[in-house]
Amino acid sequence: MYKKTGLTLAALMIAGGVLAACGNSNTGTEGNTNTGTNTAANNGSEAPTAPSGDQVFRMNLTSEPPTLDPALMQDNVSGTVANGIFEGLTKDDKEGKTVEGMAESWTVSEDGKTYTFKIRQNSKWSTGNPVTAHDFEFSWKRTLDPKATTPSPYAYQLYYIQGAEAYNTGKGKIEDVGVKAIDDNTLEVKLTHPTTYFLSLLNFYTYFPVDKVAVEKDAKWANEAATFSSNGPFKLTGWEHNSKVTIEKNENYYGNADVKLAKVEFFMMGDSNTELNNFNTQALDWAGKPTGTIPGPQVDKFRKDNDPKLQIKDSASSYYYIFNQSKKPFNNEKVRKALSMSIDRQLIVDRVALEGQKPAFGFVPPVINGAEKSFREETQQTYFEENVEEAKKLLEEGLKEEGMSAFPATTLIYNTSDKHAKIATAITEMWKQNLGIEVKTEVQEWKVFLQNRTSLNYDIARAGWGADYNDAMTFLDLYITGSGNNDIGQKNEAYDKLVKDAYASADKAERIKLLAQAEKMLMDTAAVMPVYYDTSVSLVQPYVKDVLMTYNGNINYNYAYIAK
16 A cells, blocks of 8 residues: 655645755766766767768767676666677567567477577677577677686576586586587577476577677686677777777678778767757667656656657666665664655656656556566565655664664765756655654765675665566576675575476466565565656657657667668
8 A cells, every 4th residue: 555654734834945945956967877077078089970971870978888798797888788789599579579680580499498590600709709509608608707816796697507506606617607609600598497488588688699709819808899809790999098989881791791880989978958958959860768768847847748769668677776685774674664664756757757657656667567567566566655754663673673772874876867866855854854863875986886885885775676677587597696796785585486486387377476575575565665667758850761769768879770
């Protein structure tokens, strides 16, 4: 049940005043992909210019990609570039359906556990080297390598493969991993359990191949455009760090004839108003999600004006806060529940976010599939209620259990974005008004922010997650013990078992039941604090054609063209 938090009129006025004060904050963009306040102009690189009619597509990346090595990626900034310069065994077509990519065909065994892929014989790396089955075997085993200098945060995404988890956790051998190049053009993959969505996983960047020749030649191959090798529709031709990334049509791509864009330019503007101004002067062709943002009041104006350039759609993405469970008092679920129950999500959606988001009382967003309907339709809709009086009681009890007489000095961190700043300010005002506690806020550049979350160097942090594939598992396996994305320090054997049992189940209804139990446990313990289910909001110039927004809010520009 949803229950009002009981915010007073004074609290509403405080929140409104806060929003007004933050309206012009130069703090960047919103989403899983946010960074610092750098712009193309103030970093010494060429600023975007108005369109010339050439086949050049320009958008705001917001920040420096933390990496362009598929084994190390874990964010949407890196992924947005990677989706143009790499291609997996499968890819998405114009309708978002999974179709043949680097694999021209495949067969599946009767038990659904063995896949045999045929690699396109005319596929090449941007260097001219052939793309072979050996590259895929090398890449996936490289990602799983337990002795890697920098461990892959997404290695667990390969645990569907036989022997992958054992090898990655140091309990098994590399030769027991169920991926094998039978010859240059044949790849055999053996799964631990039948996985109905496995083909769609192969289009996720952790499953992208890397050029074995290039990687073995230079360990720093992915750091600069000059040494970079990729196999997608585009190739990396320019990387002005903290300023601009340029990719150009890859003449060695097997589908080169169908690629219409000559170039894609990614700029790094941390301020949403700067991004909007560049769009309004036609210096950008796309603004907003997945890697940029548009000031909320301007979105509201575009919407009221029925501007055809504005696109808003529900996204398979959740916006939430996380607590560092390795630190007191956030190890106490009563304290976490108190913080979660004492905010007004509807107020945040209506007064701060302004993009048609929906208040979240679960973790998995409504657009994620279930067995027959959506996951949200097939499971409990809400797991907790907002209740200030109950929150006060829980906070007092939780602090007492931890031997604390008062709430300690606490800092909430968020990455550079004016929207994140507004939400953080509004929520900390609610905590002050409703619970009588002070929480400081601190903005951090995206890469530093990610590092602090991963290393559990924080108290409370802003978070967001967009689906990697259309299944609730993509949200719920984040917080199993040992996951590279488990940045809350959760160690819950009962939770781990529910998720692993869901992995193993071939019965759709049964696995949804197990995943629903896992989500309930996540919410019952307030392991994360959901705020809202997100939307994808973007502005698109009318001359831009066939740029696609996927169900999870990602962008596919591989079929795009400019019609002047």
